[in-house]
Amino acid sequence: MAQSFNWHKEAEKQWNERAELWNAKSREMWENGSRSTIIPFLKKYIADGKVADLGCGDGYGSFLLYKEGFEVTGLDLSQDMVSRANERMNDERISFVQGDLTNLPFEDETYDAVMAINSLEWTEIPYKGLEEMKRVLHPGGRLCIGLLGPTAMPRINSFRRVYGEEVICNTMMPWELQKMAEETGWIYIDGQGVYKRGIEEEQVADLDEQLKQALTFMWIFIFEKQA
Template identity: 75%
Template sequence: MDQSFNWHKEAEMQWNDRAEMWSSKSREMWDEGSRCTIIPFLKKHIETGAIADLGCGDGYGAYRLFQEGFKVTGLDLSSDMVDRATSRINEEGISFVQGDLTALPFEEGTFDAAMAINSLEWTEVPYKGLEEMKRILKPGGRLCIGLLGPTAMPRINSYRRLYGEKVICNTMMPWELKKMAEETGWTYVNGQGVYKRGVMETHLSSLDEELQQALTFMWIFIFEKNK
């Protein structure tokens, strides 16, 4: 690989460029769109406490967690995203910091829980991100992680790798992430799918979990750090 190519510096620059576009639609995604079921699902499995929102974007998802009673620290690789989050949200009990998911600027065992929605895919070595998330959680801490599913159009961000081009998106299948997590000190607690229009509950009820995942726009996991 060309040693001049730095995955995470490139990712930071590209997400700085996308910050305005993302900010324009983030509220709709969390309130009514593809992310609207995440926090209700998270609350079923994670009690309020100190939580890290890793890949927080412009901070609206972190704000929704704050509204539910969590003490929230949001982190994003993009300095533009963090600036937008900081200027948009000024509440005691919520803060934002720039940082890398594979080298988190937090002490071991800082948080009761973490949330990472569509952010692990943007790391060069997702395993390192999982290890860092495990490190910053207390024993028994839980992680809610959202991963783009096989039917998600944003997976096009990694498509050009098939031509040998350098990309900054490391798409993976939901069952690949689950297997990696279980091999590296996490216990799978539960999962839930987000589907495109046209996929009905009647289509899913007779399918096992892997087949349900195969139809997803996004699969949401709850993992628990092994004690």
């Protein structure tokens, strides 16, 4: 009998295999590429405090939060990623642990804020991840979450599901995430798009939010946990 598909173990295996490639390009993404606007956007709504960076990869985004004065805990499913992150930093204000986004190894109401960039869509049941983020936040704490948009080529990771194949990527439209968050008690604060090269902000400025989201490589949300 064939073994049943284990999303968690397969995701951990695949991300361990991708760790070297990710490490090679993460700094460029955070400093000049698709993730370069995230920290400035986050800082408009989250000034200081303890932050959990969930799905931290090799920790470069966590490092940027640390440089901005935050106390940071990075978490990733891949032990290889966590090892690379720990090699980068040695400071009491930043640490990295291996763990599952849908079963976080943190106590209730530990953090002032959470950052989760392109990580929720890699969970089998995204709702569980969103609930875990809520659990570890203080009342009134804020979540900065980035979700791959409809024009993102990495969505090819979920494409094979249309053939009935097992995949480890659970892509959503940005408005689907927003609806799920609002239905489950989060307060929507703001959103911002990241577009592919060739699209200028003035070209989309007059569109309503859902149309803007439809053109994005990534949409970044700020949600707040109800006090």
